[in-house]
Amino acid sequence: MLNYIWLGLMAIAIFVGALNGRLAEVTNAAFEYAEISVDIALGLIGIMALWLGIMKIAQEAGIVNFLAKAIKPISKRLFPEIPSDHPAIGAMVLNIAANWLGLSNAATPLGLKAMEELQKLNENKDTASNAMATFLALNTGSITLIPATIIGVRVSLGSTNPTEIIGTTIFASTFATIFAVTGTKLLQRLPMFKIGDVEEKENTDEVKEVK
């Protein structure tokens, strides 16, 4: 999937850029975004370290486990493959909670911790598991109780009621989350997204290497 999207974006960009006479801009954008990517990643180091440290304390104190048990009725349905006392559940709860509160600084490190835990249970290490896809759906839909960034922009532009969009945002993001999760759950059964095919390919690769 990502293969087609990635190639499509680049090929269309160069094709359209050539037609529009914007090839120079396209080239500049490529270099500029390569740099931005590294800035973003390096900028995460400190915050990642902070939250992974706190997370470790929470884990050893049994807080993460406690959270996991508390939402067992929900997590059993959403993530049937994950044992309900697994640390992955606790990490996912913390990530979703941080998202809801609009604490995006905390949400990403906690989310990556959850992915790491999910990866431990994943049998094909380079292929997304069903649980991972469902977790990502929860994240991309992402219910936010306080859309702080856009409220900030509205304040700076002199809106008379900058927070009036909170209600509509909660409504729309709840819808987005429900559809993302339901859609992901339905799609995982389609033959084109089966893990089995991928496994076979991997096995043949290994055979080649052995030869």
Added chain:
Amino acid sequence: MFAKIIGVFSTWAIPVLLFVIPVVAFTKKVKVYESFVDGAKEGFDVAVKIIPYLVAILVAIGMFRASGAMDIFIKLISPLTNLIGLPAEALPAALMRPLSGSGSLGIATELMVEHGPDSFIGRLVSTFYGSTETTFYVIAVYFGAVGIKKTRHAIPGGLIGDLAGLLAALFICKIVFG
């Protein structure tokens, strides 16, 4: 009122977490300082691991934006979006949302400068921005951190959510602000 309660909540959430977790752990005889350092060690690795995935995704999206392909795409599908009553001006903000966080924020800001934050378009693009995440960024970072290359149904699933969010935002804004 609701906004105020939530505002207070988000101011307090992090300090409370940073207080409660270590204190509870301490009462359970966890060596808090050692645990913290132990966990924090992983921060560097994770951040560095996502670099190749981020470069791949953001470069492709950056090139796509710079080429002007988005404008062509918008012209192509605007007859369709006119049918459901989505103002043509707001369309770029909706389409950019899954691709680029800064890009869609930029477009939303521009539109609010032009039409005013309290116009229907201003409120609509604000709702668009708040109602979904940057799907491709989340996928690059989250899968990148654990080395997943085959994403299976994660992207289509996320995009279904984005589309549902867009339609729901348009629907609720028409009712509340329309």
